[in-house]
Amino acid sequence: MKHDHFTYRISWSPEDGEHVGLCAEFPSLSWLDKSPEGALAGIRRLVAEVVQEMTASGEKVPDPIADRSYSGIFKVRIPPAAHRTLVIQATEEGVSLNRLVSAKLCA
Known part of the structure; x- marks a missing residue:
């Protein structure tokens, strides 16, 4: 059912x-x-x-x-300043931007 x-x-x-x-x-x-x-x-x-x-x-x-299928990919729009801040943080932590944001979302 x-x-x-x-x-x-x-x-x-x-x-x-x-x-x-x-x-x-x-x-x-x-x-x-x-x-x-x-x-x-x-x-x-x-x-x-x-x-x-x-x-x-x-x-x-x-x-x-x-029952739905999920690709694991979604796009999000953020202000350019927030994007820059996240890139800096990812670089300083030695991880990709994707890995940093994924970790933040799943925390």
């Missing part, structure tokens, strides 16, 4: 005083429950229902993040 591949997250909601279940592919959906297990079960059921409704009405269901 496609909805089993979606990215689910459970966190505590201080505002609601309950655990909230979320799905990254469906940011408008959430489920509150007293237990984290209940929040996960609830959001999974809700997503399954929404996927079923979308499929029945011919809407495109989002591809699960986990």
Whole structure:
């Protein structure tokens, strides 16, 4: 079932005083429950229902993040001064700019 591949997250909601279940592919959906297990079960059921409704009405269901292919390459635009600063830092550390920025992003 496609909805089993979606990215689910459970966190505590201080505002609601309950655990909230979320799905990254469906940011408008959430489920509150007293237990984290209940929040996960609830959001999974809700997503399954929404996927079923979308499929029945011919809407495109989002591809699960986990099932997508990633190249490992993305481009980011930064101000020229920040670019220069990063090049200097990379040079001083004896690493490539790519390795420096990758390390900063993954830290």
